[in-house]
Amino acid sequence: MQELEPSWPGDPRRELAAGLMQAAAQIAPKFFYDRLGSALFAAICQLEEYYPTRTERAVLSHCGEDLATVAGAGRTLIDLGAGDCVKAERLFALLKPQRYVALDISADFLEASLARLRREHHGLVVNGYGCDFTSDWALPDEVPRDSRLFFYPGSSIGNFSPEEARAFLARLRANVEADGRLLIGVDLVKDPATLVAAYDDALGVTAAFNRNVLLHVNRLLGADFSIADWCHVALFEPVQSRIEMHLEALRPVSVSWPGGGRKFSAGERIHTENSYKYRQEDFAELLTLAGWNSVRCWTDSRRWFAVICARAA
Numbered sequence: 001m002q003e004l005e006p007s008w009p010g011d012p013r014r015e016l017a018a019g020l021m022q023a024a025a026q027i028a029p030k031f032f033y034d035r036l037g038s039a040l041f042a043a044i045c046q047l048e049e050y051y052p053t054r055t056e057r058a059v060l061s062h063c064g065e066d067l068a069t070v071a072g073a074g075r076t077l078i079d080l081g082a083g084d085c086v087k088a089e090r091l092f093a094l095l096k097p098q099r100y101v102a103l104d105i106s107a108d109f110l111e112a113s114l115a116r117l118r119r120e121h122h123g124l125v126v127n128g129y130g131c132d133f134t135s136d137w138a139l140p141d142e143v144p145r146d147s148r149l150f151f152y153p154g155s156s157i158g159n160f161s162p163e164e165a166r167a168f169l170a171r172l173r174a175n176v177e178a179d180g181r182l183l184i185g186v187d188l189v190k191d192p193a194t195l196v197a198a199y200d201d202a203l204g205v206t207a208a209f210n211r212n213v214l215l216h217v218n219r220l221l222g223a224d225f226s227i228a229d230w231c232h233v234a235l236f237e238p239v240q241s242r243i244e245m246h247l248e249a250l251r252p253v254s255v256s257w258p259g260g261g262r263k264f265s266a267g268e269r270i271h272t273e274n275s276y277k278y279r280q281e282d283f284a285e286l287l288t289l290a291g292w293n294s295v296r297c298w299t300d301s302r303r304w305f306a307v308i309c310a311r312a313a
Contacts, residue, residue: 016221017260020270025262027213029159029273030105030134033083034216038109040209042084045154049201051194052155055305056185060090063298063307068094070296070309071181075149076101080133080156085113087153092121099125101143103133134160134168139175148176155187155305158242158275162286165276169290173312180312182292189277190304192236199234199243199275207232210245210272223257233269245273280306288313 012031019026032041045053060067073096079088082102092100100117104110107130114128131137139145150172157165172182199206210232214225230253233246246269253264264270278286283306284294292310299306 012220013222016217017257020217020255020262021260024271025264025269026271027217030132031216031220032209032213032272033104033106033109034212034219035106035109037209037212037216038083038104038106040205040212043205044201044209047201047203047205049197050206051198052185052187052305055300056153056155056307057087057090059298059300059305059307062300063296064094066296067183067298067307067309071095071149071183072147074098075147075181076144078139078143078148078150079103080150080152081105081154082110082113082128085110085117088151089117089121091151092124095149097124097149098147099127099143101139102126102128103131104128105130105132136171145175146177147179149181149183150176151183153183153185155185155275157184158187158277159273160276161274162276166286166290169287169292173291176312178312182287182308182310184308184310186280186283186306186308187275187277188299188304188306189241189279190302192238194304195236195243195277196234199245200232204232206234206245210247213272214247221257223255225255226253229253230270240274241277243273243275243277244271245275246271278306283308 044050075097076099077088077097078101080103082104085102102110102114110128114126118126160168211227211230214227217223218225229250230247231250233248235244237244248269249264249266251266255262280297287294287310291313293313294308294310297306297308
């Protein structure tokens with residue numbers, strides 16, 4: 001983990017090539033987030049169809065003082081996948097953090113967000129780190145280990161399979177002391193039509209977000225994808241209770257990169273994202289298995305979205 005710098009953490013070429021060469025090709029969703037991808041996701045969060053952001057915001061607003069009591073004020077607030085930092089910033093007045101630590105894989109996008117926070121929140125210690133926090137990692141020594149509060153909003157935990165989510169939550173637990181807390185947003189099971197619309201909006205912003213990953217892959221891998229050859233597909237897979245996003249070839253396509261390449265037939269897909277949807281009791285069990293105790297859960301009136309505060313077990 002490094003202090004902010006305008007470069008991708010690590011060398012992604014091996015991972016990308018391996019994913020593209022699988023029988024069912026895939027690109028990990030973390031590769032969505034170059035500068036443009038981060039901006040497009042911020043736009044998605046403003047869409048009418050994309051209910052998670054506004055529903056989570058309403059839940060956090062409603063729980064107010066209860067949240068402050070349970071989570072505790074004066075902590076080190078660690079924002080996972082911080083992006084524009086706005087979600088965490090809305091909690092500053094409530095939680096009164098001593099330090100704010102923003103982690104994001106798109107370091108250059110994050111840098112501008114942190115510059116704004118430093119101007120507008122004098123007296124708050126602000127740190128930012130470009131890192132792939134979905135893999136093994138640890139915060140640097142300058143970030144105190146005690147009184148840490150991890151913040152993982154937006155149901156991003158759904159990008160992991162349940163097994164991967166358990167491992168990820170366990171890594172968070174390993175990065176806190178006995179007084180550690182976790183505040184996490186979880187998208188709940190609901191009707192498939194609402195789910196699919198949230199990932200396939202009428203304006204086409206999510207489609208642009210999905211197709212932009214190919215441009216990012218071109219830069220990282222040296223590939224020659226043309227976005228004109230691909231369309232966005234979103235569907236609900238009920239057996240695993242997840243939304244899937246894919247890119248589907250509109251025609252036979254040949255793609256090459258240094259040291260490799262692949263032919264795609266018309267209709268063949270590249271799997272770019274999963275978003276698992278949970279029942280509240282199932283996610284509480286997942287937290288327990290990962291070393292956390294679920295202390296409080298708040299939901300909206302329709303029970304579409306949950307915000308859970310957990311403490312280290």
